[in-house]
Amino acid sequence: MENVAVAPQIENRREAAAGPVMDRSRVLRAYRTEAKYESLRMLRSPAFAGPFLLLPVGLYLLFGYVLFGAEIAKDPKAALFMFMGFSVMGVMGPGMFGFGTTIATEREHGLLRLKRALPTPPAASLLGKMLMSMLFVAIIMATMAAAASLVHLHLPAARLIGLSLVNVFGCLPFCALGFFIGSLASAKSAPAFVNLLYLPMIYLSGILFPMPKSMEWIAYLSPAYHLSQTGLAAIGAPSNGNPVVHIAVMAVVTVVFTALAVRRLARVG
Amino acid sequence: MTNGNLAELDSVTKRFGAITALDELSLEVRPGELLALLGPNGAGKTTAISLLLGLERPDKGTARLFGLRPQSIAARRHIGVMLQEATLVPELRVGEQIDMVAAYYPDPMPVDAVLEFTGTESLRRRPYGKLSTGQKRQVQFAMAVVGRPRLMFLDEPTVGLDIQAREMVWATLRNLIEDGCSIVLTTHYLEEAEALADRVAVIAKGRLIASGSVDEMRALVVRKRITCRTTIATEQIAKWPDVQTVTRDQHGVRITASNTESVVRRLLAADQDLYGLEVESAGLAEAFAELTQEKN
Numbered sequence: 001m002e003n004v005a006v007a008p009q010i011e012n013r014r015e016a017a018a019g020p021v022m023d024r025s026r027v028l029r030a031y032r033t034e035a036k037y038e039s040l041r042m043l044r045s046p047a048f049a050g051p052f053l054l055l056p057v058g059l060y061l062l063f064g065y066v067l068f069g070a071e072i073a074k075d076p077k078a079a080l081f082m083f084m085g086f087s088v089m090g091v092m093g094p095g096m097f098g099f100g101t102t103i104a105t106e107r108e109h110g111l112l113r114l115k116r117a118l119p120t121p122p123a124a125s126l127l128g129k130m131l132m133s134m135l136f137v138a139i140i141m142a143t144m145a146a147a148a149s150l151v152h153l154h155l156p157a158a159r160l161i162g163l164s165l166v167n168v169f170g171c172l173p174f175c176a177l178g179f180f181i182g183s184l185a186s187a188k189s190a191p192a193f194v195n196l197l198y199l200p201m202i203y204l205s206g207i208l209f210p211m212p213k214s215m216e217w218i219a220y221l222s223p224a225y226h227l228s229q230t231g232l233a234a235i236g237a238p239s240n241g242n243p244v245v246h247i248a249v250m251a252v253v254t255v256v257f258t259a260l261a262v263r264r265l266a267r268v269g
Numbered sequence: 270m271t272n273g274n275l276a277e278l279d280s281v282t283k284r285f286g287a288i289t290a291l292d293e294l295s296l297e298v299r300p301g302e303l304l305a306l307l308g309p310n311g312a313g314k315t316t317a318i319s320l321l322l323g324l325e326r327p328d329k330g331t332a333r334l335f336g337l338r339p340q341s342i343a344a345r346r347h348i349g350v351m352l353q354e355a356t357l358v359p360e361l362r363v364g365e366q367i368d369m370v371a372a373y374y375p376d377p378m379p380v381d382a383v384l385e386f387t388g389t390e391s392l393r394r395r396p397y398g399k400l401s402t403g404q405k406r407q408v409q410f411a412m413a414v415v416g417r418p419r420l421m422f423l424d425e426p427t428v429g430l431d432i433q434a435r436e437m438v439w440a441t442l443r444n445l446i447e448d449g450c451s452i453v454l455t456t457h458y459l460e461e462a463e464a465l466a467d468r469v470a471v472i473a474k475g476r477l478i479a480s481g482s483v484d485e486m487r488a489l490v491v492r493k494r495i496t497c498r499t500t501i502a503t504e505q506i507a508k509w510p511d512v513q514t515v516t517r518d519q520h521g522v523r524i525t526a527s528n529t530e531s532v533v534r535r536l537l538a539a540d541q542d543l544y545g546l547e548v549e550s551a552g553l554a555e556a557f558a559e560l561t562q563e564k565n
Contacts, residue, residue, distance in 0.1 A: 022346060022375040033372035041360040109356035117322040117352065119345040119373045119416070 034128035056090030064151035094136035095174030103182025104190035173223040176257035183261040281330035292475040305466035313475040349418035359398025374416030
């Protein structure tokens with residue numbers, strides 16, 4: 001009797017699998033296509049691409065070249081500090097805002113629901129957005145590197161490339177934070193919530209302004225601080241703490257907030 | 270998926286808080302059919318589709334899609350989906366949106382072919398955000414078609430379409446059915462169900478209250494109406510088999526009957542002077558209204 005009961009199930013599974021098989025190259029293509037269109041849509045969105053691609057290098061040139069160029073020319077440490085600060089600021093934006101606002105909007109407007117109903121490969125949306133953020137960071141780092149010599153920073157190309165790689169991967173904890181906010185907030189409130197985290201984080205991480213000694217501990221809580229220190233270590237400049245610890249903190253932030261967001265989306269759609 | 274059904278709900282109950290959206294509902298989708306789900310707002314049609322698509326999980330009972338859990342990606346590679354409320358990415362062009370969805374499937378139609386098939390070639394390079402409501406629905410329909418699905422779920426596919434676009438969608442649906450695709454359609458347009466459906470399932474308050482062909486639905490509830498002028502007493506007619514109600518007013522006698530032919534024969538035999546004979550068959554709209562009212 002048991003065979004009789006089991007047989008239709010096996011038959012059914014065979015039937016379901018009987019259609020065209022999705023081979024690995026097509027699955028990879030699905031991920032690639034998702035990432036391509038995610039990047040394209042963000043590049044076409046002037047409210048996103050404009051500020052996040054141009055603001056870091058614009059501010060870097062304003063402060064480092066126009067306003068304080070003469071002072072910075074005499075102080076290589078300040079030149080490096082300023083470059084690192086605006087680079088990390090550039091890294092934070094695409095992940096936090098790109099995820100925060102688009103996930104909230106897609107959730108509210110039913111697009112995430114549609115993608116769950118379609119045979120979208122698991123995590124394609126998530127990876128697509130992460131790759132989009134990484135692409136934006138790569139562009140930002142290229143513009144920063146191009147502007148560096150104007151702001152009296154002369155780093156060998158290999159070191160600039162190394163730093164850029166650190167920053168490209170360093171955007172992941174910010175993606176996770178944005179993802180988490182996007183999974184909670186409405187489309188309208190998401191930008192405000194992201195700003196509530198983004199702006200204090202820039203200040204309290206000590207990446208743009210040195211922090212008073214008494215408040216330095218706050219910076220340890222911020223992935224921006226850990227990314228900045230990892231970047232300094234990558235170019236062989238003096239840094240605080242152990243790079244392994246910095247990377248571990250960023251990895252934990254990435255995993256924990258991504259998991260929280262995925263859990264929340266699985267519950268509320 | 271016993272009996273070769275492509276999708277099925279088996280005694281499914283789904284609650285949202287205190288509200289029971291589906292109450293022991295069983296429903297199956299057979300190969301090659303267009304099943305129209307009808308029912309008033311809040312009847313549970315969208316919840317039923319959500320369970321079949323794996324977007325919700327039943328509290329009781331089981332949902333199967335191609336014999337698998339609806340959440341299984343292998344099962345979902347056989348389906349095309351058009352949801353009622355989904356705003357796509359406004360910055361992407363129509364061709365790009367379709368290309369993105371095509372990438373999810375093992376053997377999709379080329380983008381050009383699907384644009385031609387659904388009559389949306391002229392929209393190819395237009396950003397989705399700049400389209401009219403009707404055009405957006407057409408693009409969503411093209412996205413449902415692109416994966417060469419064996420089963421399509423269309424939630425109110427023609428809302429917001431002008432007559433020409435609706436005709437185009439209907440023609441495309443007929444072509445798909447001819448090619449062996451099955452379709453589950455929810456609609457408020459009863460003429461849509463009448464024009465397309467092989468089978469209609471009427472849902473009210475989360476329960477399946479009737480299911481069958483369009484004609485069977487009519488027959489189930491529409492006791493056809495006979496009107497005539499006759500001297501036969503209404504009490505006498507009321508005793509005849511197949512007669513359900515008899516009334517007399519200034520226009521004559523009105524009879525509702527499940528088998529009009531036998532009643533008409535008897536009327537003519539009983540009254541040689543009978544005149545003004547009319548037999549009416551109501552549309553699905555009346556049948557549907559009557560069904561949902563009766564069961565509510």
